[in-house]
Amino acid sequence: MRWLAPVVPVLAATAAYAWARWCFASASPPSQTVAVVGGAVLIVLAAGLYFALAAGSGAFFGALLMALGLFLTVQTAEEATARSRTVTCAVRDVQSRELESSGDGSISKTVYRFTLDCPGGYPSEITEGRQLAKKGAELRISYDPAHRVSPSVEGDSSPWGSAAGAVFLLSVATALAARRGTDDQEAFERRGTRA
Incomplete structure (x- = not known):
């Protein structure tokens, strides 16, 4: 069954993308709660299956990389979803906040929150990682328009x-699973030649 481990990232990514597309772009999507819970369950089950099938030292890191790759797959589906309406909005206010990680050599990032005055009242704000405009x-x-x-x-x-x-993270997870299967086969063959 270890041969199945390298296939899990591909199957999981396909399922995660299909789920996310249904949630973001379907004419009859599930509720937001069902969408989030369903996506989380899919990612946890896929990571657990990968971990069980891959086994060994690379299984943990492969499962972790695959889970991160699946989150990026969902983000890809969200970013690819059409935003069919465009509106010109006045920037009422700009607030910036610096986010810092803790520890030595911490990394900081500035996040900008733009309060908007748009025709129809939506959107009322957006958050970006760069200064887009001034007040x-x-x-x-x-x-x-469906706010999905x-x-x-x-x-x-x-x-x-x-x-x-x-693609990068899922490829590394696939390579770790495939390598692990090769290591097991070599160990089995070495034991067989000693006997």
Whole structure:
């Protein structure tokens, strides 16, 4: 059954992407609670199955990398979902907050929260990792009228970065599972030649 371990990341990524697309883009999606719980259960079950099938020292790291890859797969589906409406919004306020990790050599990141005045009242704010505009300026915002995905600055929502990260992490998890199977086979063959 160890031969099945390298296939788990591919099957899990396909299932996670299909689930996320249904939740984000379907005409009749599940409720947000069902979507989140279903996605979490899928990721936990896939990681558990991978861990059980891969076994050995690489199983833990492979399962962890696969789970992270699955989160990026869901993010890819979210970023690829069409935001069919675009509106010009006035920036009423800009607040920045610096987030710091703890420990030596901590990394900090500035997050900007833009309070918006948009026709129709939505969206009322967006959060970005960079300064997009100053108070009083205008921003073109794309959004999903069904509010299933977060609004973004027009032209800013590209799934390619998340997709590349997902492919990398899932490939490493697949390689770890395939390598582990080879190590087991070599150990078995060595024991057989000693007998």
